[in-house]
Amino acid sequence: MKIFTGAQVKELDKYTIEHEPIKSEDLMERAADALTRAITASWGTDTAVVVFAGPGNNGGDALAVARMLAEKDYRTTAYLFNIGNTLSEDCTINKKRLQDCKKLRKFIEVTNEFDPPRLEKGMLVIDGLFGSGLNKPLAGGFASLVKYINQSPAQVVSIDIPSGLMSEDNTYSVRANIIKADMTLTLQQKKLSFMFPENQNFIGKLQILDIGLSKDGIESIPATYSVVEEKDIKARILHRNSFAHKGDMGSALLIAGSYGMAGAAVLAAKACLRSGTGKVTVGTPKRNNDILQISVPEAIVHHDKDDKYFTEPIDVEEFDALGIGPGLGQNENTAIALITQIRKTQVPIVLDADALNILASHRAWLQQLPKGIIMTPHPKEFERLAGNHYVDSYERLCKAQSMAQQLHAYIILKGHHSALCLPDGTVIFNSTGNAGMATAGSGDVLTGIITGLLARGYKQAEACLTGMYLHGIAGDIAAKEKGMESLTAGDLIEKIPQAFAFLDK
Ligand SMILES: NC(=O)C1=CN([C@@H]2O[C@H](COP(=O)(O)OP(=O)(O)OC[C@H]3O[C@@H](n4cnc5c(N)ncnc54)[C@H](O)[C@@H]3O)[C@@H](O)[C@H]2O)[C@H](O)CC1
Numbered sequence: 001m002k003i004f005t006g007a008q009v010k011e012l013d014k015y016t017i018e019h020e021p022i023k024s025e026d027l028m029e030r031a032a033d034a035l036t037r038a039i040t041a042s043w044g045t046d047t048a049v050v051v052f053a054g055p056g057n058n059g060g061d062a063l064a065v066a067r068m069l070a071e072k073d074y075r076t077t078a079y080l081f082n083i084g085n086t087l088s089e090d091c092t093i094n095k096k097r098l099q100d101c102k103k104l105r106k107f108i109e110v111t112n113e114f115d116p117p118r119l120e121k122g123m124l125v126i127d128g129l130f131g132s133g134l135n136k137p138l139a140g141g142f143a144s145l146v147k148y149i150n151q152s153p154a155q156v157v158s159i160d161i162p163s164g165l166m167s168e169d170n171t172y173s174v175r176a177n178i179i180k181a182d183m184t185l186t187l188q189q190k191k192l193s194f195m196f197p198e199n200q201n202f203i204g205k206l207q208i209l210d211i212g213l214s215k216d217g218i219e220s221i222p223a224t225y226s227v228v229e230e231k232d233i234k235a236r237i238l239h240r241n242s243f244a245h246k247g248d249m250g251s252a253l254l255i256a257g258s259y260g261m262a263g264a265a266v267l268a269a270k271a272c273l274r275s276g277t278g279k280v281t282v283g284t285p286k287r288n289n290d291i292l293q294i295s296v297p298e299a300i301v302h303h304d305k306d307d308k309y310f311t312e313p314i315d316v317e318e319f320d321a322l323g324i325g326p327g328l329g330q331n332e333n334t335a336i337a338l339i340t341q342i343r344k345t346q347v348p349i350v351l352d353a354d355a356l357n358i359l360a361s362h363r364a365w366l367q368q369l370p371k372g373i374i375m376t377p378h379p380k381e382f383e384r385l386a387g388n389h390y391v392d393s394y395e396r397l398c399k400a401q402s403m404a405q406q407l408h409a410y411i412i413l414k415g416h417h418s419a420l421c422l423p424d425g426t427v428i429f430n431s432t433g434n435a436g437m438a439t440a441g442s443g444d445v446l447t448g449i450i451t452g453l454l455a456r457g458y459k460q461a462e463a464c465l466t467g468m469y470l471h472g473i474a475g476d477i478a479a480k481e482k483g484m485e486s487l488t489a490g491d492l493i494e495k496i497p498q499a500f501a502f503l504d505k
């Protein structure tokens with residue numbers, strides 16, 4: 001599913017109006033109808049409703065919803081904020097329609113003074129102050145109103161976007177001046193800011209309402225951001241032919257684990273084996289040999305001459321993919337071995353964990369990375385790598401996007417909705433997974449899966465996307481059985497087969 005920017009939403013609106021064709025006020029009526037249906041599905045007619053409408057089309061939607069709810073016998077009061085006498089055309093049309101509605105309790109147009117209504121427990125506030133047209137952070141009277149609503153015990157439904165939240169960049173937004181909705185009913189597509197963890201408590205429960213914007217328009221307007229869907233992954237799954245031999249299924253090399261961190265190597269190796277590749281070799285220090293041999297008997301161990309660290313680059317000729325970093329440590333000899341390993345490796349590479357931390361402390365090496373390299377940092381690792389601290393997820397994402405372009409790399413920013421930044425500047429968000437996966441070793445499992453998929457024959461973009469998605473599904477299946485609190489990285493590995501089976505259906 002594409003994520004359009006505020007400007008693109010306007011373009012899509014216009015396209016729909018011209019090509020369907022449909023009058024703008026009728027499109028608003030269609031949106032209001034969908035909004036009203038969603039509201040009436042969750043709140044009964046015994047709910048007192050207070051609608052706050054702004055001067056633009058978000059306000060127009062709200063006024064139309066007020067009329068529809070009043071017609072359905074909800075006790076409805078509506079406030080329209082028309083401070084600068086700047087109502088949009090469709091907002092004006094809906095103001096008139098609402099004034100003609102006999103069943104409305106009260107309609108107040110605020111042009112100057114505003115006496116706020118009492119908002120009590122059990123009441124429902126419809127927030128239609130501002131949507132995708134918000135062009136600066138809220139201040140003054142609107143900021144006070146937002147605070148007043150947020151402090152009230154009433155429930156809040158936001159139309160399209162919680163007012164005060166920008167569709168994309170909230171770097172300069174004042175967080176106290178953003179509506180904290182219990183439910184957000186967004187029109188047609190998710191907004192970019194909905195993907196960031198710090199905005200979740202503004203959005204509440206999210207519902208996406210199809211308001212029938214032009215399918216051709218959605219198809220033809222190019223989007224920088226999108227959310228991956230099940231059908232995208234299903235179409236990418238490689239199927240095994242019945243005569244498959246392990247030699248055809250690829251051979252993966254994982255370099256992982258320093259002494260005391262053998263677990264990271266074990267987890268990555270097991271996940272790699274579960275991801276379809278024919279053969280897995282683990283490069284690890286000598287002292288980890290027995291642990292690996294016993295815990296993952298299916299893997300071949302290539303042990304380093306060093307007892308505790310990775311110090312000797314491995315010949316990669318016989319391998320189809322390399323994953324390096326989980327539990328590797330940041331010993332200086334390991335750092336030298338890492339860059340040497342990267343330089344001599346011709347096959348696709350996944351860099352994770354300490355491989356990224358080493359690069360962060362040798363940043364000049366970033367310029368030596370081969371094109372097409374995959375990196376899987378969590379936010380802190382990414383900040384170390386980029387050498388900067390970011391105020392929010394949007395700023396961090398922008399930096400990851402430009403780094404992916406500059407290095408021709410695939411960067412998976414791990415998190416609530418992991419974001420795959422591609423070398424062409426586009427970003428694809430993952431849509432699977434849960435908070436239970438924020439647990440030790442979960443990243444090692446992802447590295448194992450992606451390395452396995454690469455060795456199996458998936459191209460970089462496909463391996464990243466399929467890997468993130470599978471990892472998330474495995475987490476969702478595990479959470480269903482064990483609950484998020486108790487979920488461990490080992491559980492994720494156990495559920496990879498079911499995750500594959502689900503995608504193979
Ligand atoms: N395709 C769709 O998704 C449809 C969306 N609809 C709704 O339309 C709004 C967007 O409407 P728009 O008129 O462009 O913008 P807003 O209503 O959000 O606000 C514009 C209005 O507000 C003023 N303004 C902007 N920022 C501030 C500020 N910080 N302080 C004060 N005033 C501000 C600005 O000058 C304008 O006057 C979308 O969200 C949907 O709800 C359509 O109804 C159907 C199709």
Ligand SMILES: [K+]
Nearest residue numbers: 127130161163
């Ligand atoms: K809103």
